[in-house]
Amino acid sequence: MIAEQKKLAITGAEAAAHAMRQINPDVVAAYPITPQTPIVEKFAQYVADGVVDTEMIPVESEHSAMSAIVGAAAAGARAMTATSANGLALMHEIVYIAASSRLPIVMPVVNRALSGPINIHCDHSDTMAERDSGWVQLFAENSQEVYDLIFIALKLAENENVRLPVMVNQDGFIISHGTEIVEILPDEEIKKFIGEQKMMYSLLDTKNPVTYGPLDLYDYYFEHKRQQVEAMDNVRKVFPEIAKEYEEISGRKYSFVESYKADDAEYVMVALGSTNGTIKYVVDKMRQEGKKVGLLKITMFRPFPKEEIQYYLNGKKGVVVLDRSMSFGAEAPLYAEIKSSLYEVAVRPQLGSYIYGLGGRDITPDMIRKAFDDAIEGNLVVDEQRYLGLRE
């Protein structure tokens, strides 16, 4: 049954903090960095006011934040942190260790351009640097999705067949500092939905001692890496079940990808994060003009939902992929994945790669329309990387 929900005008950062308040984790360790800071500040206030009884560790760096969270999670605690850009890069080494130790950590990531040069605004270079780390990566389009996805992420991370850490990405400033209406579920509903974590292999179980992080050489390492693949594959099975359960209490539906008028479209745009909102607006406008355009929004980037992408994009005339980060000397991350997914479809569409919004550069409806027009005019070139909003 759908629960009665409270409507709050809050930012994406506040939505994340609200979700954390309702989770009331055992341990939070975090270090401030723009634009993630308001999450930590808001949560610290909850702790100070006794709204939650989480133990907070005010660490001296993000490296220590992730290190402490790995320790806390290995001890069997529900443990969370949050970060952005350089903070995520500083964690990088331990991000991999968290995944390979199979620790169910949930981390809101407020996407910001990775230095250098230093820049505090949105792009996806920070999270893309972690795409092979073994974390599940979810992308929110707006504050509501930030809020919802954090609970889904927690349940996914703690699922016995998954036991993997999850990043919930939100676009820096655009989502994190923009105020929107967010529907908040009652605390008891969330409590019921997330349940108690089943402690597995806790370091505090002194009767059954375990060794975490052993030296793992050529005789076993390979098999352990293979097990991580298995866990990722299990995400594909478990995620829809959890999303369905969440839909039953919230009325909001989540899947690997969201099709927005893509089913009968001839030209489809693919993107991550907040830009999907702008693309939907452009799709509506162009539909009114009789143009058969649509959108495929990617909510889950890791594991990559190849089958869903093949299902939606097979036989389209043109597919435009927007990337908010680059891979210097190679194709942009999302484009490379989409292109590779389409290798196996019966009727391959024309493909075009468009880079936009680096370092917080604005993306306007006109730019999106321009990319759609390229597709409609048959002017997509598979091997050409194009740029939206760049001064050339």
Added chain:
Amino acid sequence: MMAFNIKLLAKNHKEDKFVSGHRLCPGCGAPLVPKLATLVAEALNYDLVVSNATGCLEVSTTIYPYTAWNIPFIHNAFENAAATISGVETAYKALLKRGKIKPEREIKFIAFGGDGGTYDIGLQSLSGAVERGHNFVYILYDNEGYMNTGNQRSGSTPPGSQTTTAPVGKKIPGKLQLKKNIVEIMAAHENIYAATATVGDYMDYMNKLEKAFKFDGPAFIAVLTPCVRFWRIKENATLDIAKLAVETKYWPLYEVERGVYRITRKPRQFKPVKEFIESQGRFRNLLKHPMASEIIQGLQDYVDRKWERLLALEEATKDKPIR
């Protein structure tokens, strides 16, 4: 305080918590460091949870699928043993508070780190965890170099010691800098019990372990731990050389409790530091170097000054805890 002796430990000993079969070199001083710590915890009726920085101790005791640790153990990375244990200790507090765990015995937390993982790459993580006041004991096993990776220089390597990254050459007589004074750095955190120890004087080490476990707040023990492989010493010389370090003022045994200094061993007569140098093959090239006597004299002057300063600090800080 109980005075530790072998009989007492034997009486309380039920089961080995750090077991043999690990792959540390024969004669290595490092395994004594956790061995004695686990024995003391057992005698005091504590359970232990341990974190360990990357290094000889960690790689040699946890080669999958084996482990020498009969207690919960976590190795995270090289530079974060302290941050990691701070997370474990915080989880303990949180889960106790929420009634999610009901331990029969009090749990104590130890982070083990080598000198590389402590003086150098892990210093920030350690300082942060101590400043935050977590209840844990950080035990440094100091073998004065990056031994696991084949004897590279660390902030703890003494001058003139042969390492692969500061070798004694025709021109440069090896490492020129003195050791970083890690105990002073840790003591400067003020709300801490900080001490030195060696594997050669295990009664002194065990007494300090007891104080460390019972101290309300973070504790730090720096244990001089000879490495047979790269100190170029005989397998049976480990303990004697550790003792010689104390007898030559090279490694004075003392403790600092909230700013109050106490020297725990005051040898009546000291031997020249040259004896310590000559006892180890790692200084062989230095001894052949034209600058040898100059460097050894410099070290002698330094340890003399350090000892005098310690005596003065002991006197000056008596009954004057800083916090």
